[in-house]
Amino acid sequence: MNDSKKAENDPAATNKDGSIGDVGAEFPGPAGQAPAGEPDPFVVLENLRRENAELKDKVLRTLAEMENQRRRAEREIADAKTYGVTSFARDMLTVADNLRRAASSAPPGAHEPEGAALKTLIEGIELTERDFLSRLGKYGVQKLEPLGTKFDPNLHEALFEVPGETAPNGTVVQVMEDGYTIGDRVLRPAKVGVSRGGPKPANQNAST
Secondary structure (H helix, E strand, O other), X not given: OHHHHHHHHOOOOXXXXXXXXXXXXXXXXXXOOOOOOOOOHHHHHHHHHHHXXXXXXXXHHHHHHHHHHHHHHHXXXXXXXXXXXXXXXXXXXXHHHHHHHXXXXXXOOOOOHHHHHHHHHHHHHHHHHHHHHHHHHOOOEEEOOOOOOEOOOOOEEEEEEEEOOOOOOOEEEEEXXXXXXXXXXXXXXXXXXXXXXXXXXXXXXXXX
């Protein structure tokens, strides 16, 4: 009789079904904790989030690199179209030079009526020169016109200086050999003579 009362009053000794045993065995550890031997779901979730962020970063980097490669390829294709004929065009400048020399070597009065045959020849040479330069222009080749402009070392090559007071100092006063550009690049700089000793250009006076 005493033992049965003791069992009734001891919750650790009596289960819900009336059997006597360890009631705490029904509640394995703190709430939410994974059973022994299994990974913690919170740790698994955090690992998945970290892996997802790393994969997203890799995808974004790959897309950015692909876009850079696409732009680089487009730029190289454009440059090839514009500058692919650079060597050929530079060689053809000799033809333009010879045409200009032939037209410039005509004696005084060559364009007068009495020199009709020579006039026709000179006009034919000048027409050929213009046509030749026009065809080069279709490939982006343009003739520089430096005479009377300020000397620019990026476009001109100074061969000598011309003393004088008539032109502003640093002005191109003679062109010994024509210069040309192709696209945004210099195909051949103009060989020029530059004034020395003249007044400063107006923009320099304004800045001082």
